[in-house]
Amino acid sequence: MDRILKGLSRFQKTVYPKHRDLFQKLALGQRPEALFITCADSRIDPCMLTQTKPGELFICRVIGNVVPPYPDAIGGVSATIEYAVGVLGVPDVIVCGHTDCGVMKGVLNPEPLEPLTSVSAWLNYAQPARRAVTQHEEPHDGSEFLLALTERNVVEQLANLRTHPSVAARLEQGDLRLHGWLYDLGEGVVTAYDPDQAAFLPLESSKPKLRAVRRP
Ligand SMILES: [Zn+2]
Numbered sequence: 001m002d003r004i005l006k007g008l009s010r011f012q013k014t015v016y017p018k019h020r021d022l023f024q025k026l027a028l029g030q031r032p033e034a035l036f037i038t039c040a041d042s043r044i045d046p047c048m049l050t051q052t053k054p055g056e057l058f059i060c061r062v063i064g065n066v067v068p069p070y071p072d073a074i075g076g077v078s079a080t081i082e083y084a085v086g087v088l089g090v091p092d093v094i095v096c097g098h099t100d101c102g103v104m105k106g107v108l109n110p111e112p113l114e115p116l117t118s119v120s121a122w123l124n125y126a127q128p129a130r131r132a133v134t135q136h137e138e139p140h141d142g143s144e145f146l147l148a149l150t151e152r153n154v155v156e157q158l159a160n161l162r163t164h165p166s167v168a169a170r171l172e173q174g175d176l177r178l179h180g181w182l183y184d185l186g187e188g189v190v191t192a193y194d195p196d197q198a199a200f201l202p203l204e205s206s207k208p209k210l211r212a213v214r215r216p
Pocket of ligand 1: 039040041063064065098100101102103104
């Protein structure tokens with residue numbers, strides 16, 4: 001906690017004064033460019049990853065970047081989506097999964113998490129992804145299967161997102177875009193879901209060495 005308090009002090013003494021104009025403008029209101037839904041994992045920093053400033057991303061952090069289908073589990077995630085899409089009018093929504101996700105590992109191996117009733121119930125929202133991947137690949141704990149599950153989970157959560165009335169209405173109007181990303185923590189690269197190819201492909205800005213990861 002000491003490091004956190006020292007950081008706060010440094011922010012107030014040196015960082016804030018440098019960006020005073022930005023913060024004072026933001027104090028009057030926000031107009032974020034996107035709703036960014038990602039895992040609560042401490043290794044993900046959406047603003048560092050996208051090089052965005054305060055006010056530019058409306059962020060929803062939730063373990064496993066899970067979006068319960070509407071009207072299931074009305075709560076923080078659905079309210080955040082409704083506010084971002086229906087009130088703030090964000091033009092884009094990004095669902096961003098990541099490698100080495102503890103929640104995805106928990107989906108593969110749920111027994112140790114069974115005493116944690118809330119976590120276990122939450123993991124059920126990722127089971128459709130497991131079932132979809134299991135149809136195409138041998139179920140095992142290997143890294144390929146974990147990656148396939150993590151990718152599929154993003155696709156499933158995008159589908160769940162479309163069930164929310166605020167999202168469906170904006171999609172109907174044609175002024176909302178949905179994006180599925182997978183962030184490789186160790187490599188610092190992001191692949192994006194291409195519905196036409198049913199695969200996660202490197203974003204143009206990613207390292208060219210990345211190969212396409214095809215999934216059924
Ligand atoms: Zn995670």
